[in-house]
Amino acid sequence: MGTPSGTVRCAAIVGPQGTGKTTLMKALLERAGAKTPALDASAEAKSFHMTTEPNFASCDFLGDQWTFIDCPGSSELFSSSLSVMAAADIVILVAEPNAERAAGLGGYFRYLDDHKIPHVLFVNRIDETQTRVRDLLETLQSFSDRPLVLRQTPIRDGDQVVGAIDLVSERAWKYRAGKQSELIEIPEGAKDREAEAREIMLDAVADFDDKLMEQILEDKAPPSDEIYGLMAEELRDDTVVPVMLGSAAHGNGVTRLLKLLRHEAPDVSVTAARHGLNGAATAASVIRTAHVPHTGKVSILRMWNGQIKNGDTVNGSRITGLLSLNGDKRDKVDSAMTGAVVGLARMDAVNAGDLIVDGKVNPGDAGVDIAEPVYALSIRPKNDKDDVKLSTALQKLSEEDPSLIAERRQETAELLLRGQGDIHLRLAAAKLKNQYNIDIETSPPKPSYRETIRGATDHHARHKKQSGGHGQFADIKVKVTPAARGAGFSFDEAIHGGTVPKQFIPAVEAGVKEGLGEGPLGFPVVDLAVTLYDGQHHPVDSNEMSFKLAGRQALREALPDCNPVLLEPIFKTEIHTPSEHTSKVHAVISGRRGQILGFDARTGWPGWDSVTAMMPEPGLADLIIELRSLSQGAATYTAAFDHYQELFGKDADKIVLERKAEKEAG
Ligand SMILES: Nc1nc2c(ncn2[C@@H]2O[C@H](COP(=O)(O)OP(=O)(O)OP(=O)(O)O)[C@@H](O)[C@H]2O)c(=O)[nH]1
Ligand SMILES: [Mg+2]
Numbered sequence: 264m265g266t267p268s269g270t271v272r273c274a275a276i277v278g279p280q281g282t283g284k285t286t287l288m289k290a291l292l293e294r295a296g297a298k299t300p301a302l303d304a305s306a307e308a309k310s311f312h313m314t315t316e317p318n319f320a321s322c323d324f325l326g327d328q329w330t331f332i333d334c335p336g337s338s339e340l341f342s343s344s345l346s347v348m349a350a351a352d353i354v355i356l357v358a359e360p361n362a363e364r365a366a367g368l369g370g371y372f373r374y375l376d377d378h379k380i381p382h383v384l385f386v387n388r389i390d391e392t393q394t395r396v397r398d399l400l401e402t403l404q405s406f407s408d409r410p411l412v413l414r415q416t417p418i419r420d421g422d423q424v425v426g427a428i429d430l431v432s433e434r435a436w437k438y439r440a441g442k443q444s445e446l447i448e449i450p451e452g453a454k455d456r457e458a459e460a461r462e463i464m465l466d467a468v469a470d471f472d473d474k475l476m477e478q479i480l481e482d483k484a485p486p487s488d489e490i491y492g493l494m495a496e497e498l499r500d501d502t503v504v505p506v507m508l509g510s511a512a513h514g515n516g517v518t519r520l521l522k523l524l525r526h527e528a529p530d531v532s533v534t535a536a537r538h539g540l541n542g543a544a545t546a547a548s549v550i551r552t553a554h555v556p557h558t559g560k561v562s563i564l565r566m567w568n569g570q571i572k573n574g575d576t577v578n579g580s581r582i583t584g585l586l587s588l589n590g591d592k593r594d595k596v597d598s599a600m601t602g603a604v605v606g607l608a609r610m611d612a613v614n615a616g617d618l619i620v621d622g623k624v625n626p627g628d629a630g631v632d633i634a635e636p637v638y639a640l641s642i643r644p645k646n647d648k649d650d651v652k653l654s655t656a657l658q659k660l661s662e663e664d665p666s667l668i669a670e671r672r673q674e675t676a677e678l679l680l681r682g683q684g685d686i687h688l689r690l691a692a693a694k695l696k697n698q699y700n701i702d703i704e705t706s707p708p709k710p711s712y713r714e715t716i717r718g719a720t721d722h723h724a725r726h727k728k729q730s731g732g733h734g735q736f737a738d739i740k741v742k743v744t745p746a747a748r749g750a751g752f753s754f755d756e757a758i759h760g761g762t763v764p765k766q767f768i769p770a771v772e773a774g775v776k777e778g779l780g781e782g783p784l785g786f787p788v789v790d791l792a793v794t795l796y797d798g799q800h801h802p803v804d805s806n807e808m809s810f811k812l813a814g815r816q817a818l819r820e821a822l823p824d825c826n827p828v829l830l831e832p833i834f835k836t837e838i839h840t841p842s843e844h845t846s847k848v849h850a851v852i853s854g855r856r857g858q859i860l861g862f863d864a865r866t867g868w869p870g871w872d873s874v875t876a877m878m879p880e881p882g883l884a885d886l887i888i889e890l891r892s893l894s895q896g897a898a899t900y901t902a903a904f905d906h907y908q909e910l911f912g913k914d915a916d917k918i919v920l921e922r923k924a925e926k927e928a929g
Contacts, residue, residue, distance in 0.1 A: 270328075270530060270531050270532075270600065270601045270602040271321070271328040271329065271330055271531070271566075271600065271601070271602035271603045271604075272327065272328070272329055272330075272352045272353070272524075272528055272529075272530065272531060272602060273329070273330045273331075273332065273350065273351045273352050273353075273531070273534075273565060273602065273604055274329065274330075274331050274332070274351055274352065274353050274354070274355055274524055274528065275331075275332045275334060275344070275347045275348050275350070275351035275353075275354045275355065276288050276331060276332065276333045276334065276354075276355045276357060277334045277336075277344045277347070277348060277354055277355070277356055277357070277371060278336055278356050278357035278358060278367075278368065278371065279336050279338070279358075279359070279364065279367035279368060279895070279896060280313060280335075280336035280337050280338070280367075280896070281313070281336060281359075282336060282357040282358060282359050282387055282388070283357060283359075283387040283388055283511040283512065284314065284333050284334065284336060284357045285302050285303060285314055285318065285333050286387075286511040286512050287333075287355070287357060287385065287387060287511035287517075288302065288318060288320065288331050288333040289302065289511075290511045290512075290514050290517045291322075291331060291517060291520070291521060292320055292322050292331070293514070294443075294514065294517045294518055294521055295322040295323065295324040295329070295521060296322070296323070296324075297320070297321075297322035297323070299320070299590075300320055300589040300590025300591065300592055301590045301591045301592075302314075302318040302320070302333065302590050303315070303318065304590060304591035305591075305697075306693070306697045307690055307693045307694060307697065310693065311686070311690060311693070313335065313336070313337055314333060314334070314335040314336065315335055315340065315690055316335065316340075316343060316553075316663075316664075317332050317333065317334050317335070317343055317344075317347055317551070318332070318333040318590060319331075319332055319563070319588040319589065319590070319604060320333075320588075320589050320590055321587070321588075321589060321604075324521055324524075324525060325525060327525055328602075329524070330602075330603065330604040332347045332350075332351065332604070334347050337686055337687075337896075338367070338370075338683070338684075338891055338896035338897070339682070339683040339684040339685075339686045339687040340683070340686075340687060340690075341370060341634060341683070342632075342633055342634040342664070342665070342666035342683065343551070343664065343666075344371075345374065345631060345632050345633070345634070346550045346551055346615065346616070346629070346631040347550060347551075348371075348374060348375065348378070348380055349378065349380070349538075349548070349629070349630065349631055350534075350548055350550045350565040350604075351380070351534070352381070352528050352529050352530065352531055352533065352534045352602075353380075353381050353382065353383065353498070353524065353528040353529065354375060354380055354381070354382040354383075355382070355383055355385050355520070355524075356368065356371050356372075356375070356382050356383070356384050356385065357385050357387050357511075358384060358385070358386050358387065358399075358403065359386075359387065359388055360386050360387075360388055360389060360391070360392035360394045360396070360399055361392070361394065361399075362394060362398060362399050362402040362403075363895070364895050365399070365402040365403050365405075365406065366406070366841035366843070366844075366894055366895050366897040367895045367896050367897055368403060368406055369406040369841055369868070369870065369871065369897050370897065370899075372406045372407040372408070373406075373867075373868060374632075375501075376407065376408040376409060376501075377867075378537075379501045379537065380501065380537075381498045381499060381500075381501045381528070381529055382501070382504055383498070383504065383505045383506070383507060383520075383523060383524075384403070384411060384504055384505070384506045384507070385506075385507050385508075385509060385516075385520060386399065386506060386507070386508050386509070387509060387510065387511050388510060388511075388512075389417065389424045389508045389509055389510050389515070389516065390423075390424060390438075390510040390512070390513055390515070391510075392424070393422045396413065396416070396417055396508065397413070397460075400413060400506060405869060405870040406841075406869065406870050407504060408869070409501065409502060409503055409504045410467045410470070410503050410504065411504045411506050412463075412464055412467045412468065412503045412504060412505055412506060413430070413460055413463070413464060413506045414429065414430055414431065414464065414494075414505045414506060414507055414523070415427040415428060415429055415430060415506075415507060415508050415516070415519065416428050416430065416453065416456055416457055416460045417508060418435060418437070418450055418453050419453075424438075424508070425437060425438055426438050426444065426447065427444075427508050427509075427515075427516060427519070428449055428453060428457050429519065430457065430460055430461045430464045431464075431487050431490045431491055431494070432487045433449065433457070433461070433487075434446060434449075435447050435448065435449040435450065435453070436519075438510070438513065438515040438516075439515075440513045440514070440515075441513060441514045442514065443514075443518055444515060444516075444518065444519075465479055465484070465490070466479070467503060468490065468493055468494060468497060468503065471493075471497050471500075471502045471503070472493055472497075475489075475490075475493060491526060491527070494527055495526060495527040498527045498528070498529070499527075499529040499533055505523065505527070507519060507520050507523060530602075531566075531567065531601055531602035534567070535567040535568055538567065538629075538630065540567045540568065540618075540620075541568070543567075543568050543569070543620045543621055544568065544569050544621050545566075545568055545569030545570065545571060545619075545620070545621055545622070546566075546567040546568045546569070546618065546619065546620045546621070547564040547565060547566045547567060547571065547618070547619045548564065548565050548567065548617075548618055548619075548629035548631075549562050549563065549564055549613055549614060549615050549616060549617045549618070549619070549629060550563045550564065550565055550604070550615065550629075551563050551615045551663065552614060552615045552662045552663050553606075553663055554659045554662070554663060554698075555593070555608075556698070558584070558586075558593070558608050558609075559608065559609050560608070560609060560610070560611060560662075561584075561586065561593070561606045561607065561608050562606070562607045562610055562613045562614070562615070562617075563588065563604065563605070563606055563607075564599070564604065564605050564606075564607055564619070565602075565603075565604050566599050566600065566601055566602060566603045566604075566605065567601070568601060569601060570598050570599060570600045570601060570603075571585070571598065571599050571605075572585070572597055572598035572599075573585055573597055573598070575622065576622050577607075577610055577612065577613060577619055577622055577623070577624060578612045578622070578623060578624050580610060580612060582607065582610065583608075583609065584606075584607065584608030584609050584610075585597065585598065585599055585605055585606065585607060585608075586605065586606030586607075586608055587605065587606070588604060588605070588606050593606055612624055614626065614662065615631070615662065615663075615665060616628075616629050616631045616633075616665065617629060618630075633665045633666050634666045634683055635901060636666070636668055636681035636682055636683070637683060637684065637886075637887040637899065637900060637901075638681070638682055638683060638684045638685065638687070638688065638885070638887050638888070639679045639680065639681040639682075639708050640679070640680050640688050640705040640706065640707065640708065641675075641677040641678065641679055641680075641705065641706050641707065641708045641709065642669075642678050642679070642680045642692075642703045642704070642705050643678060643703065643704055644701055644702065644703055644704075645702040645703065645704055646702065649701045649702075652699065652701055653678075653695070653701050653703070654669075656695055656698075656699040656701055657669040657680070657695075660691055660694060660695070664691075666682060666683055666687075667680070667681070667682045667687065667688075667691055668680070668681040668682070669681075672708075674711055674787075675708070675709045675711065677708060677709060679708055680705075683887070684887050684888060684891065685885070685888055688705070692705065707884050707885075708884070710831070710832060710879075710880040710881050710884075711832050711880065712786045712829060712830065712831060712832070712918060712922075713786050713787050713788070713789045713829075713830040713832075713907050714782045714783075714784045714785075714786045714787070714788055714789075714827050714828060714829055714830055715745065715748075715788060715789055715790040715791060715827070715828055715830055715907075715909075716743065716745050716788070716791055716822060716825035716826060716827055716828070717745055717825070717826040717827075717828050718745070718824070718825045718826035719742065719743060719744040719745065719825065720742075720743050720821050720824045720825050721740065721741070721742055721743075722740070722741050722742075722743065722817050722820060722821035722824075723738075723739075723740050724738075724739055724740075724741070724813050724814075724816045724817035724820060724821075725737070725738045725739075725813065726738075726809050726810075726812045726813040726816055733803060733804060734801075734803075734804040735804055735805075735806070735808065735809040735812075736800065736801040736804035736805050736809055737767070737771075737798070737800065737805055737809035737810040737812065737813035738798050738799035738800070738813065739763060739771055739795055739797070739798040739810070739813050739814065739817055740795070740796055740797040740798055741775070741793055741794060741795050741796070741814075741817050741821065742793070742794040742796060743791060743792075743793050743818070743821045743822070743825055744791065744792050744793075744794075745790065745791055745792075745825070746790045746791050746792050747790065748790055748906065748907065748908075749790065749906060749907070750790050750792075751789060751790065752776070752779060752788075752789065752790075752791060752792070752793075753792045753793075754772045754775060754776075754792075754793050754794075754795075755792065755793070755794040755795070756768050756771075756794065756795045756796070757794055757795070757796040758795060758796065758797065758798070759797075762797055762798050762799060762800070763795065763797075763798035763799075763800060763810070764800055764805075766807075767800065767805065767806075767807060767810040768795065768810075770807040770808070770810040770811040770814065771795050771810045771811070771813065771814040772795075772814065773811050773814065774810065774811035774812060774813060774814020774815040774816075774817075774818075775793050775814040775815070775817065775818050776814075777811075777814070777815045777818075778814065778815040778816075778817070778818025778819055778822075779791075779818065782822050782827055783822050783823045783827050784827050784829055784919045784922065785919065785922035785923060785926060786829070786830075786922065788818075788822065788827075789830065789907065790830075790907075791825075793818070828909050828910075828911070828915075829909070829910045829911075829915040829918060829919060830907035830908065830909060830910065831879045831880065831881075831907065831908055831909075831910040832879070832880040832904060832907055833877050833878065833879055833880070833904075833905050833906050833907065833908045834877070834878050834879075834880060834883055834902040834903060834904055834905055835875070835876075835877060835902065835903055835904075835905040836857070836875070836876050836877070836878040836883065836886075836900055836901070836902040837873055837874070837875050837900060837901050837902075838852070838873065838874045838875075838876065838890065838898060838899075838900040839865050839868070839871055839872070839873050839898060839899050839900065840871065840872055840874070840890070840894055840897065840898040841870055841871055841872075841894060841897050841898070842864075842870055842871060842872045844893055844894045844897075844898060845862060845872040845874065847893045847894075848872075848874050848890065848893070848898065849862075849874065851886070851889050851890065851893070852874065852876045852878065852882075855878060855879070855881075855882030855883075855886065856878075856879050856882055856914075857876045857877060857878040857879070857882055858876060858877045858878075859874065859875075859876045860875040860876055860877065861874075861875050862874040862875065877905065878902065879908070879910075883902055886900060887899070887900065
């Protein structure tokens with residue numbers, strides 16, 4: 264079949280960390296006869312010993328052109344897989360043959376199913392496992408809406424997998440290390456299992472094809488060609504998920520996978536239709552942005568329709584820097600054809616997630632999801648002089664990775680870096696160092712504590728100054744009373760007979776508000792009412808400033824008498840986890856002073872639960888790290904501020920003491 268001449272297909276390689284994706288990409292390129300470029304070549308990839316940003320490479324296989332994109336597996340870098348999966352004609356989801364790690368694939372299945380992206384499951388490291396493939400599939404199936412259809416069965420020699428049988432053609436191959444497998448007769452001992460697996464496969468395929476169903480019922484097995492054809496249709500429609508086996512490190516199962524891609528992966532026109540883009544003469548999605556030394560900003564495009572060439576314009580700017588992408592190599596090219604993945608240098612108007620249609624940028628229209636931040640650190644440059652440089656560098660990092668967000672927080676005067684977890688942020692710190700020569704220091708962000716009062720008081724404050732010429736005079740009496748939680752602040756006046764002249768009352772209110780900025784415990788004061796009910800003034804020395812100062816002084820003096828109490832921010836939190844870990848999640852919530860409100864099956868996610876809880880803000884600080892470590896990286900959460908809650912005892916004392924120490928330290 265192959266692709267219509269002149270188009271390039273694109274396969275994304277995704278999956279949990281360390282499943283062998285980069286090794287598989289190398290093996291695919293090698294088997295296709297291409298020279299393998301340097302992958303994971305960045306300083307960060309080397310020091311973190313993992314893929315830290317997608318690797319791009321292209322090759323020819325039997326006359327078809329391919330771009331492969333190998334994504335990072337770390338769950339903290341999952342966001343980078345989203346735009347790549349969205350841009351691919353087919354996704355190769357790489358799994359380990361380990362049922363205990365199956366949950367790590369949950370998020371991938373969900374995304375692929377929701378977006379109807381054709382995908383094949385490649386069970387890698389088959390050389391290492393003694394797990395029965397069908398047991399593994401049973402566990403994996405619980406995370407996938409689409410049926411996982413085994414296309415091969417392993418041939419075993421003792422515990423070792425030494426080859427595989429293709430269930431459509433019923434041909435057997437014996438693996439050879441680093442070389443194409445050898446075609447052999449189906450071993451006697453494997454025949455029963457093969458027949459059984461083939462029947463299951465045909466049944467699954469026939470579920471979507473009445474003709475095949477009839478043939479099966481009449482016991483007339485259709486020819487292989489027809490079955491392959493149906494498989495291709497069903498993969499294109501994303502109704503089934505073929506499952507292939509192999510070992511990337513030994514080059515086993517790699518040719519089979521390439522052939523499946525060749526015969527069954529949909530053409531780019533199918534993917535363009537999935538994005539609703541068949542009308543335009545030229546259309547391209549911007550998958551991501553890279554800031555490359557000496558080149559500057561490079562936007563990485565997937566071409567859906569037509570072609571672009573140097574000299575064409577985008578939003579009126581001339582395209583001058585089209586680049587091919589191969590590992591760490593970027594070479595100048597003149598044009599990019601339909602289906603190609605290409606770099607577009609120095610085009611500032613273009614950003615990741617944009618859609619370019621007929622020379623015009625449609626911001627954000629590529630329809631790419633970005634993971635919500637779940638972890639934050641307060642950061643600052645080690646050298647104050649790097650402040651401005653840091654802002655610019657952070658902006659570039661956010662462009663490259665929209666799941667990384669830098670944000671100034673007025674209240675606590677912090678620069679917060681938000682992202683997906685500790686590794687994600689440490690990676691950002693390493694990039695700041697390696698690429699921008701900026702050293703940063705980090706610390707946990709400060710929770711936004713508040714304080715309120717539990718008692719009422721009456722207070723008399725007088726502001727008086729005599730310093731030659733005009734003096735300053737203001738005298739006020741106020742009532743300070745607690746208000747309901749969430750009521751905020753209210754100000755009232757009950758002045759009779761003009762003891763405080765009308766024109767000065769707003770000044771008193773302004774002063775009182777200033778006094779709320781920091782209470783006796785060191786935090787902003789909320790939920791109280793202040794009533795000005797009496798006072799005195801002086802015909803010459805009274806003015807707005809004097810009454811404002813008196814208002815502020817009144818609050819400062821009165822609040823310590825009102826039984827101040829600390830308020831802790833409480834977030835309504837929803838934690839999503841594969842069901843097998845739900846009880847551990849409950850324990851984590853309680854261990855962090857959270858209050859469980861309930862749990863239920865996660866809507867639309869087979870095999871998952873959602874636990875709802877009220878969590879104090881400090882309990883969210885590194886929650887994601889604990890959740891991931893108990894769930895093979897699968898669990899996630901969302902949180903939204905809900906209310907403030909009084910905090911007493913040792914926990915409160917500690918916070919107040921820390922705040923005091925911080926203020927003393929300046
Ligand atoms: N035994 C065996 N080892 C493998 C196989 N495939 C990969 N490995 C090894 O597994 C380790 C991780 O492989 P990578 O290809 O870097 O894994 P990855 O999925 O790209 O990792 P991330 O990008 O960090 O998620 C390497 O040491 C590989 O040599 C395999 O089929 N069998
Ligand atoms: Mg990798």
